[in-house]
Amino acid sequence: MNVLAATWLLTARALRESVRQPANEVANAFIPLFFYVVTVGAIGSVAQNAFGVADYKGFQLPVAILQGAAGVASGAGLAMTLDIQSGYFEKLALTSTPRLAIVLGRMLADAIKAVILAGAIIVLALLYGSEFKTGVPGMAVLMAATFGFALAYSGIGVAIALKTGSPQAAQAGFIVFFPLLFLAPTFAPIEVFAAWLEAIARANPVTYILLGMRSLVTEGWDAAALAKGGVAVLAIGAVTLTLTLLALRSRVRQ
Amino acid sequence: MLAIEATGLTKHFGPEIRAVDGIDLRVEAGQIFGFLGQNGSGKTTTVRMLTTLLRPTAGTARVAGVDVLANPAEVRRRVGVALQEVGLDELQTGRELLTLQGRLFGLPAKEAREVAARLLEVVTLTEAADRPIRGYSGGMKRRLDLACALVHGPEIVFLDEPTTGLDPVTRDAVWQYVLELNRERGVTFFLTTQYLEEADRLADTVAIMDRGRIVAEGSPAELKATIGTDVVTLTFGSEADAGRAAAALNLFEGVQRVLTAGSEVAVYLPNGAAAVAAIVRLLDEAGAPARTLVLKQPTLDDVFLRATGHHLDDGSPRAAEAAAPGGTR
Ligand SMILES: Nc1ncnc2c1ncn2[C@@H]1O[C@H](COP(=O)(O)OP(=O)(O)O)[C@@H](O)[C@H]1O
Numbered sequence A: 001m002n003v004l005a006a007t008w009l010l011t012a013r014a015l016r017e018s019v020r021q022p023a024n025e026v027a028n029a030f031i032p033l034f035f036y037v038v039t040v041g042a043i044g045s046v047a048q049n050a051f052g053v054a055d056y057k058g059f060q061l062p063v064a065i066l067q068g069a070a071g072v073a074s075g076a077g078l079a080m081t082l083d084i085q086s087g088y089f090e091k092l093a094l095t096s097t098p099r100l101a102i103v104l105g106r107m108l109a110d111a112i113k114a115v116i117l118a119g120a121i122i123v124l125a126l127l128y129g130s131e132f133k134t135g136v137p138g139m140a141v142l143m144a145a146t147f148g149f150a151l152a153y154s155g156i157g158v159a160i161a162l163k164t165g166s167p168q169a170a171q172a173g174f175i176v177f178f179p180l181l182f183l184a185p186t187f188a189p190i191e192v193f194a195a196w197l198e199a200i201a202r203a204n205p206v207t208y209i210l211l212g213m214r215s216l217v218t219e220g221w222d223a224a225a226l227a228k229g230g231v232a233v234l235a236i237g238a239v240t241l242t243l244t245l246l247a248l249r250s251r252v253r254q
Numbered sequence B: 001m002l003a004i005e006a007t008g009l010t011k012h013f014g015p016e017i018r019a020v021d022g023i024d025l026r027v028e029a030g031q032i033f034g035f036l037g038q039n040g041s042g043k044t045t046t047v048r049m050l051t052t053l054l055r056p057t058a059g060t061a062r063v064a065g066v067d068v069l070a071n072p073a074e075v076r077r078r079v080g081v082a083l084q085e086v087g088l089d090e091l092q093t094g095r096e097l098l099t100l101q102g103r104l105f106g107l108p109a110k111e112a113r114e115v116a117a118r119l120l121e122v123v124t125l126t127e128a129a130d131r132p133i134r135g136y137s138g139g140m141k142r143r144l145d146l147a148c149a150l151v152h153g154p155e156i157v158f159l160d161e162p163t164t165g166l167d168p169v170t171r172d173a174v175w176q177y178v179l180e181l182n183r184e185r186g187v188t189f190f191l192t193t194q195y196l197e198e199a200d201r202l203a204d205t206v207a208i209m210d211r212g213r214i215v216a217e218g219s220p221a222e223l224k225a226t227i228g229t230d231v232v233t234l235t236f237g238s239e240a241d242a243g244r245a246a247a248a249l250n251l252f253e254g255v256q257r258v259l260t261a262g263s264e265v266a267v268y269l270p271n272g273a274a275a276v277a278a279i280v281r282l283l284d285e286a287g288a289p290a291r292t293l294v295l296k297q298p299t300l301d302d303v304f305l306r307a308t309g310h311h312l313d314d315g316s317p318r319a320a321e322a323a324a325p326g327g328t329r
């Protein structure tokens, strides 16, 4: 059994699990949509005067998508700890499947769920009155970026899960990383930030993912912004995948 | 051909715990190998090393002719494993879990489905097959877990205490199936147990584990033959009485061996029936009258007692009965 085929089998299993426990996914969808509507409601009408953003609904759309993706991508780590505790992880590790597939299957399932959620958020935002400058091709690029981000982000929880086997640690570790989403031009353009926050935001890779995504919605095709966003996704992915592989090694080679 | 071969296999957890302390194993293909020992003697740790879940601290092991350290993936392809604790994903149905297991061992989709259906039949879970595992009883989960070990038709199967906690009917069914696979398909079994009866009934060869070491090994008949012919087991009101009785019995004519465990004394001698009356008189004279006296053929428990200096506290009905104050048999 090669890695890809096995990964896909385990992805299908993880997705089946979500269908059987829809409550998690409902919460994952509700939270970003709630914040989207509330933020737009609170700041939308003053955004033009305050910091020159005409379409605040479009400005916030990628925030909702990233927030949704990060929420969904916390699922893999938590699910992995449950598999470890139930002993099912060892049952899988005793098959002749490459062990990497056990991990990738979980991460891929999260990425797919994040893309579905992104699609739903885009549709609802359009109905709500947001613009989308690059149209359907831009939406496809945005969903591809969401896929990459969710895949990379889920690696954080999975690495912690493999290292500790503890659901509490997987969730706590995840919460530690959550602020990265807000140390970025989330609510306002980076130009209006206090100097200290601007410095942090410019060092935060999430900033570039957000700006790349936002350019698709509010500005049109901007190759430089997209390239920076792509590099940021790859950078986060490289770090989390490395941590995941190290954690997997230490778990299966006791 | 050797199905399992280990030399100096060792696992230490930190400097204190010598879970497995240098054991040698040679299991012929086609055998049922019983690995007998009480809780904490190192059975599970041995299984986990042989099935590539745990790296030995020292020593080497070959399973199905393949080195477990050099080529763990190939070992996993060749063996089936049911660990001591069931490991199931409760959100899947029994059929989904078994089918996925087969697929992950490389079976094509259609074959995996067929194998799952057949195994569900074998472990009598066909009716529950399409319900989530969450709703299964403990016995049903255990049976499904056993079926998982067999999806890929392994030549060697490791079962770690497969019948612990099972009701007698299910336990008999497991025994039956193990024997069937062994006799009809030549599957080699490495079966750990803390039940003497299980080792006696199923195993071609038994190894007795105690504190990380193998202290006796052979076929059940061979092991029992090393004890002598008959065993008279006596219990006393106190350990002091037992000690005095043991001293007296050591001098009794024809006695091959006297072992003491707490307030219990086991006397090994040929032709025990003829000696019982004399033994009772001797004990009265020694001022240590026996509370109970049982005469029996040697069992693996006697082998265990001699090899380890203590009884196998296995909690099985048989052991409970032997320990209860019963009459002379
Ligand atoms: N992961 C571990 N860390 C520390 N000690 C362990 C670990 N696994 C087993 N042990 C210890 O090793 C000894 C043997 O355990 P085990 O192999 O489970 O015995 P058995 O299966 O015969 O009951 C016990 O003392 C147990 O506490």
Ligand SMILES: [Mg+2]
Pocket: B040, B043, B044, B045, B084, B160, B161
């Ligand atoms: Mg054990």
